[in-house]
Amino acid sequence: MAPPNAPITVHFSGGKIRYLNPDERSTAALIRNGLIKYKNENGLVETSPGISMERIGLEQVLKKLPNPVLLSENGSDEIENANTFILGDDRDPTDEEMKLLEKIPNISLGKESLLSSACVTLIHHHLDSNK
Ligand SMILES: C[S@@+](CC[C@H](N)C(=O)[O-])C[C@H]1O[C@@H](n2cnc3c(N)ncnc32)[C@H](O)[C@@H]1O
Numbered sequence: 001m002a003p004p005n006a007p008i009t010v011h012f013s014g015g016k017i018r019y020l021n022p023d024e025r026s027t028a029a030l031i032r033n034g035l036i037k038y039k040n041e042n043g044l045v046e047t048s049p050g051i052s053m054e055r056i057g058l059e060q061v062l063k064k065l066p067n068p069v070l071l072s073e074n075g076s077d078e079i080e081n082a083n084t085f086i087l088g089d090d091r092d093p094t095d096e097e098m099k100l101l102e103k104i105p106n107i108s109l110g111k112e113s114l115l116s117s118a119c120v121t122l123i124h125h126h127l128d129s130n131k
Contacts, residue, residue, distance in 0.1 A: 007057035008038065017050030059100050062086075068104050071123075073113050075106030082107065085123050087116045 001007055010031055012020075020027060034047030044054045062068055068084035069077070070093075086093075086101060093101055109122050 009054050009056050009061055011052040013050045058097055069107045070101045070104055071119050072106045075108035077105035077107055079107050087119055089116055
């Protein structure tokens with residue numbers, strides 16, 4: 001969402017991904033190099049194997065993804081057949097983003113505020129347990 005060309009959505013495809021090492025620096029480099037490559041592009045472009053970029057924002061992303069839910073400490077809805085999970089990062093979603101997200105179920109993993117990475121681990125466990 002940063003200027004000058006927001007919004008850009010970055011999509012990682014686990015089945016096709018290459019050159020993604022388990023450290024933040026190389027992940028950041030893949031995103032940076034992709035953004036440089038995508039600078040004058042439009043539409044969906046694969047900037048490196050398994051990483052694609054598109055000029056769409058949260059509203060369009062939500063329409064594309066199946067059964068999205070928001071993870072929130074204050075959520076009170078059931079997880080049911082959710083298979084897209086939206087998280088904040090070091091900050092919660094903005095008020096503008098929350099206007100789009102209030103239409104989807106809110107799921108809590110407990111009242112304690114957890115790191116986003118811990119939430120992802122818990123959701124993987126949940127999905128694996130329900131296969
Ligand atoms: C580090 S937390 C956000 C920090 C905190 N709410 C704040 O702004 O100070 C990052 C994200 O993880 C998710 N999250 C954290 N704890 C959670 C919980 N107990 N249940 C569900 N989602 C949680 C939420 O989506 C949250 O936006």
